[in-house]
Amino acid sequence: MAIMRDIAELHEPEALARLVSYRIRLVQIAAYKTFEARVSGHGPAPRYYGMLKLIEANPGVPQARLAEAIFLDRSSLVPILQELEREGWLERRAAPQDRRVRRVFLTPEGAGRLVALERAVEEHEARLTAGLSAEDLETLHRLLLRLDDNLRDVQAGRV
Amino acid sequence: MAIMRDIAELHEPEALARLVSYRIRLVQIAAYKTFEARVSGHGPAPRYYGMLKLIEANPGVPQARLAEAIFLDRSSLVPILQELEREGWLERRAAPQDRRVRRVFLTPEGAGRLVALERAVEEHEARLTAGLSAEDLETLHRLLLRLDDNLRDVQAGRV
DNA sequence: TATTGTTATACTCTATAACTATA
């Protein structure tokens, strides 16, 4: 990184600055990079925090349902689960009633480690949302959920 | 895609649903995929729409400044610019006053094609933000910009 | 016939390191 160089920022045209899709993309890229840079000591888990919380809340979820929930092809999920299983975060058990299925569970150790990871996530969240009032946060959630709904309509072909 | 299968959705725990970072990540992934799926006929340009608008607003920007603006290493930008140059969107000219620098400009053809692309972008934006009032949009922008500011503070080491 | 999990494979995107030419 240069230190003494003149860093005149580029002009961001109004047609760009006005786009919610553009701003959300920039914020999410920066938030993700910041999170990965700040959180260490949890192995490969931080990037899968959301998935691990979903497994915790849905013990025994089949791999295919999990893949859908996080918008991944089920083949893409395989090496991820294999790594997290190898590292002791989760385990997979064959389902007796449908022997095609493997059900995913957190290990007790994984559940414990997830508590520590959650603290790091909450710290990151606090830095991200610093200065927002409780009302701001509620409004932001409401608006983001509306965007989410709109996108589901598009994906479902309803729009 | 299965059609008749039972698609019981996973339970999303409150600790996850409450996270702005989680919701923004999901929305941005879905928005980006929707955009890529819907916009065709513009070659490789759609994913670089933001960068092309920045070039348009900052004609002659050096490659290195452009890379910083979109959070890319300058080496990562090279093949992108080469492709867009090959496809006629932009051109690069050596800077006489500093012969290390190559200045980036839209071609007249690129500027024209960007108008058509912009229409597609605006349609996507309209689908994304459907149902939001003008006041909602203004609030959303204000809150997202605050998140952006917070992240810049973190990246600059001020937090 | 359809679904689940898996493998092999390839493609996209990105960063790092090393190089050159310039300043």
Place this chain on the structure above:
DNA sequence: TATAGTTATAGAGTATAACAATA
């Protein structure tokens, strides 16, 4: 010494296609 652009290279992360097992 530092910066700009480039190349070679490697590593993530992802999807597609094909397969066996099972429903």
